[in-house]
């Protein structure tokens with residue numbers, strides 16, 4: 001496993017081209033309801049993500065995932081009510097398999113449990129998306145079951161696997177120091193709150 005330095009910071013409009021470089025690829029969108037994106041669709045996604053940080057109160061927090069000073073992914077926490085959050089992430093195929101999504105997802109947990117004092121954080125993924133299911137297990141989530149034909153994507157109605165972790169199951173000590181949970185103090189401060197984490201080899 002390679003070693004990575006992974007940073008999370010709020011997504012900005014200037015990130016759109018980097019985001020588009022994976023959002024336009026069929027292999028990235030294979031199990032998603034969206035894509036492959038046109039440039040206009042990616043611009044709209046990024047603008048909505050940036051706007052979401054400024055809403056009052058904000059309920060959607062979209063980060064750029066930075067590794068080696070390049071934006072290599074995006075990651076998101078959505079509040080689903082006062083105590084529950086949902087996470088999601090995507091990484092450029094050129095850096096798949098280096099643990100970047102796993103570290104990213106860990107930071108999202110820290111951000112949700114520390115900054116938003118959540119009780120439960122969940123994620124869903126297509127059962128065919130083995131890499132994402134593995135990431136969710138690696139960060140300590142429990143597989144809770146399969147929702148039948150819950151998502152309509154290009155190849156039809158697809159099942160969706162549900163994973164979740166509860167606050168008392170989360171171990172902050174597992175997180176590298178300087179995670180998003182500690183550093184993004186005020187979510188409305190777009191452009192601040194860069195998180196710098198050295199991944200363990």
Ligand SMILES: CC(C)(COP(=O)(O)OP(=O)(O)OC[C@H]1O[C@@H](n2cnc3c(N)ncnc32)[C@H](O)[C@@H]1OP(=O)(O)O)[C@@H](O)C(=O)NCCC(=O)NCCS
Nearest residue numbers: 028089090091096097098099100101102125130131132134
């Ligand atoms: C899913 C995704 C985020 C994973 O990113 P990544 O940075 O490569 O993930 P990581 O390297 O942290 O971990 C991947 C794990 O899955 C494993 N894996 C990869 N492909 C696999 C497969 N076909 N079957 C089983 N395991 C697989 C890897 O071996 C690794 O596990 P390990 O550390 O135990 O060896 C990336 O493939 C992606 O962006 N996909 C498109 C968007 C997407 O599907 N997002 C998730 C929506 S639910």
